[in-house]
Amino acid sequence: MKICVVGSGYVGLVSGTCFADLGNTVWCVDKDDKKIDMLNNYQIPIYEPGLEELVAKNHTSGRLKFTTDLDSAVKNSDIIFICVGTPTSKKNKSADLSYVFNVAYEIRNYINKFKIIVTKSTVPVSTGDKIEKIILKKRKKRLFEVVSNPEFLREGEAIRDFRFPDRIVVGSNNKKITKKIESLYNPLIKKGAKFFSTSRRSAELIKYASNAFLATKISYINEIANLCEKTDVNVEDVSIGIGLDQRIGGRFLRAGPPYGGSCFPKDTKALTVTGDLFKTNLSIIKSVIKSNEKRKIILTERINKILSNKIKNKKIAFLGVTFKPNTDDMRQSSSLYMIPFLLKKGARINYYDPSGEKREFSKYKNVSFCKNIKEVCKNVDLVIIHTEWEEFKVIDFKKLTKRKNFKIYDMRNLYSSENMKKKRFKYYSIGR
Numbered sequence: 218m219k220i221c222v223v224g225s226g227y228v229g230l231v232s233g234t235c236f237a238d239l240g241n242t243v244w245c246v247d248k249d250d251k252k253i254d255m256l257n258n259y260q261i262p263i264y265e266p267g268l269e270e271l272v273a274k275n276h277t278s279g280r281l282k283f284t285t286d287l288d289s290a291v292k293n294s295d296i297i298f299i300c301v302g303t304p305t306s307k308k309n310k311s312a313d314l315s316y317v318f319n320v321a322y323e324i325r326n327y328i329n330k331f332k333i334i335v336t337k338s339t340v341p342v343s344t345g346d347k348i349e350k351i352i353l354k355k356r357k358k359r360l361f362e363v364v365s366n367p368e369f370l371r372e373g374e375a376i377r378d379f380r381f382p383d384r385i386v387v388g389s390n391n392k393k394i395t396k397k398i399e400s401l402y403n404p405l406i407k408k409g410a411k412f413f414s415t416s417r418r419s420a421e422l423i424k425y426a427s428n429a430f431l432a433t434k435i436s437y438i439n440e441i442a443n444l445c446e447k448t449d450v451n452v453e454d455v456s457i458g459i460g461l462d463q464r465i466g467g468r469f470l471r472a473g474p475p476y477g478g479s480c481f482p483k484d485t486k487a488l489t490v491t492g493d494l495f496k497t498n499l500s501i502i503k504s505v506i507k508s509n510e511k512r513k514i515i516l517t518e519r520i521n522k523i524l525s526n527k528i529k530n531k532k533i534a535f536l537g538v539t540f541k542p543n544t545d546d547m548r549q550s551s552s553l554y555m556i557p558f559l560l561k562k563g564a565r566i567n568y569y570d571p572s573g574e575k576r577e578f579s580k581y582k583n584v585s586f587c588k589n590i591k592e593v594c595k596n597v598d599l600v601i602i603h604t605e606w607e608e609f610k611v612i613d614f615k616k617l618t619k620r621k622n623f624k625i626y627d628m629r630n631l632y633s634s635e636n637m638k639k640k641r642f643k644y645y646s647i648g649r
């Protein structure tokens with residue numbers, strides 16, 4: 218099939234590349250000409266394992282093209298995927314849909330024959346109706362169909378998630394169009410992906426309800442971890458014990474920092490706004506948001522306690538600053554709260570992240586990026602394991618620093634408390 222993907226960020230670039238890899242011809246469009254120039258020169262603007270090779274393979278074959286020219290990309294395609302951002306609005310907690318609507322205003326000018334317009338961006342229920350209205354002002358109904366196909370891929374696992382999704386959800390009120398989208402996904406369905414078709418509005422809500430549920434699971438186990446710390450219980454035993462119940466399931470029950478990233482924080486907030494708009498109080502999700510906000514304060518207070526309320530002039534090393542491993546995405550990472558807080562209290566911060574230096578910290582004086590674990594841990598008072606990158610799981614702490622009294626705060630429970638105690642480290646973790 219001939220596909221146009223509008224927005225070449227985490228979702229658009231991965232989806233476009235994977236669709237090309239399935240044998241389709243794909244035009245990846247972005248308004249950011251620097252991004253498109255990079256991609257045309259085989260450089261990848263984001264960190265996503267395996268993506269560089271896949272882009273190179275499909276770009277070389279001619280199936281994957283990068284352009285800022287939306288006009289010809291739309292005219293040459295049968296299916297148009299909208300993959301632009303839907304960040305939290307600057308005015309309130311709702312999703313800012315201006316990027317999505319701008320795409321609708323633009324593409325309606327270029328519709329020359331029948332097009333299927335698919336929203337992959339995460340959008341509140343009834344956004345598809347609004348996109349349809351925008352296009353209807355310029356093009357006849359018989360020339361297009363608006364479909365919802367929310368994306369569930371996770372950064373860091375994006376290619377695998379695209380190729381082997383748990384499910385593919387397609388929302389359309391037109392059976393023929395659903396069949397067409399199903400045939401696009403047929404190679405994945407043949408390999409075991411479940412295909413679920415529903416109404417457009419249901420598909421839109423499924424995405425938000427999924428993300429809010431996962432965010433709830435994280436906040437839930439984080440609160441249970443708080444109780445574990447007070448009652449001498451190991452939260453990991455609790456996670457295993459409850460996760461073995463198939464009605465609950467063991468995934469997303471790892472206590473740690475607050476949930477972050479580009480999706481859960483904004484999507485939980487936007488869902489409560491939708492609830493309010495439709496006069497439905499989503500009180501559980503509202504508490505989850507509050508609990509998550511509180512989480513970063515709880516963990517920072519714990520750092521203070523570990524350092525005996527003496528943060529001033531302490532040298533603190535952060536291992537990882539992204540919200541999760543295998544991504545360079547800093548959006549809503551708890552390190553963005555913790556590091557400035559500690560700096561304000563007079564700490565000196567070194568950080569190392571395998572995805573590289575972060576511009577978010579360049580404005581601060583006492584923050585340095587280090588190139589490896591050894592350098593970041595040199596003469597530190599406290600090592601904070603913030604993100605569970607693979608290379609942080611096998612550190613020989615004894616070899617790292619000459620300072621004998623340094624402490625370790627493992628926010629991801631990567632090490633065994635017992636072993637660390639045996640080795641006489643001053644080791645602190647979560648919910649244990």
Ligand SMILES: NC(=O)c1ccc[n+]([C@@H]2O[C@H](COP(=O)([O-])OP(=O)(O)OC[C@H]3O[C@@H](n4cnc5c(N)ncnc54)[C@H](O)[C@@H]3O)[C@@H](O)[C@H]2O)c1
Nearest residue numbers: 224225226227228247248249300301302303338339368372
């Ligand atoms: N990042 C994820 O893990 C993830 C997972 C599932 C769903 N989503 C959803 O997918 C959507 C996209 O997320 P993302 O993380 O890929 O965003 P992103 O910010 O990485 O990428 C969006 C891209 O769209 C481009 N863009 C904006 N307006 C444009 C226009 N008019 N024409 C062409 N390009 C335009 C931007 O330049 C940018 O490159 C969001 O709604 C998000 O909630 C994200």
